[in-house]
Amino acid sequence: MKFKLPETPAVRVKGKSFRLAAVDPDAATPFAHKRPSESAARPRLLALRQRLCVLQELLYAEHKRSLLIVFQALDTGGKDGAIENLLTGVNPAGVQVATFKAPSQEELSHDFLWRIHAHTPKQGHIGVFNRSHYEDVLITRVHGLVDDKKARQRFEAINNFESLLTHNGTRILKFFLHISKQEQAERLQERLDDPGKNWKFDPNDLKERALWDDYQHAFEDALRHCSPDSAPWFVVPANRKWVRDLAIIEIVVAALEDMNPKPRPINFDPKQQVII
């Protein structure tokens, strides 16, 4: 990692021995230590949001590099909420959110990175992936469409692809929103009980839930193999939404501070310009 990690309950994945089960989805340290509650953490969140807005504008004004933020989670893991809360107040003109669903026939008739590549952020922009190329070593693997050998090949392809982006000036951060199986049950039940949330429920989610352990294993394997210093994965304890949101914005702001964007130099003398 190229930047100093802020105090965070999120765990940066480093090395092949990483164990997902070792991360507690309920963790809140150090936030809980100093700020035992959502309300106590709120001033810090608001300060970070303000800073994020400033940094985004500088990145845009620099128009040279970009930031790519990848979100992955199991169903109800909180991707939508995390993205919304991260980007609150950020100028939408400088942000592109790409949501990847089941690939189309045309997308399937290309390599698995083809449709992803089309959505990488341009210079000066923040790109956010709601799901990503990692789906192709997750859902496909759990359902037996991709075997271990193929998965290894794809891990390498992913690392090479992300390296291409990094060398072109894109900083990459990847967040896995880590919830417990019990938390997922409660969130699914809420979608059933609240008529206003019914549309978010898909009976198919229950079939995927039955494969919980397989998903944990597939995630763990992907995280272990694709978390180089230049494009790290962070496992974010996500049972508590405020911990999740604060952990994410802490890391995003720290990365942007490290990038230290500056408005691009001007090639004229402001004093010589005359407005008639």
Next chain:
Amino acid sequence: MKFKLPETPAVRVKGKSFRLAAVDPDAATPFAHKRPSESAARPRLLALRQRLCVLQELLYAEHKRSLLIVFQALDTGGKDGAIENLLTGVNPAGVQVATFKAPSQEELSHDFLWRIHAHTPKQGHIGVFNRSHYEDVLITRVHGLVDDKKARQRFEAINNFESLLTHNGTRILKFFLHISKQEQAERLQERLDDPGKNWKFDPNDLKERALWDDYQHAFEDALRHCSPDSAPWFVVPANRKWVRDLAIIEIVVAALEDMNPKPRPINFDPKQQVII
């Protein structure tokens, strides 16, 4: 127009006799009548923003129709600011902002709507165009690349294109941000005087400013020819930023209220779903 226009200083373009010069860029009626200042208008702005967030989520939940908002203006007209202020607080995952700059060689080797079509909003989304296909009857016309006959042809092509989108469930709103020549001079000067804004200044803007009258004429002609009830143009007095922002969000919210989106029906019985 399919919806009741709220009280607004913005002027809806209707018919071939429309005159741009008849709209006062400083206008604030009725806002100034009831709410003489930005601070007095603020509660209304905040209420509209909250409502916009709710309507956007419903549009997303419905996942059937979409909204396309086009912004055009002369340099410093306030497109970036208007877009940022309109979308503040709206879930970025449901919004796509497309900024159209000078076309690339590849884009130029297709018809003028080709690159635009690729960015029309998908179902459930709000699409925002920062500049648009109208550039091809504005800058090109002022610089003599498009003659009157070609312009008429393009107006027809634009109307047909927008009609295609409308029939596919996309509501279209178009805003021309109307500033005075004096206001532009002040805003350009500010970009020169404030080192933090230098990067926004382009010496080329002065050459375009010299063509002010030609641009007014080209805009007027485009507005007259391409403002059917189904895809109306609004001329927004934009010398005062708060009037501009309030006028825009009033119209956007009114259009969404008229669309009246509802979450898509579910095809399962919530009571029959058992979470294990």
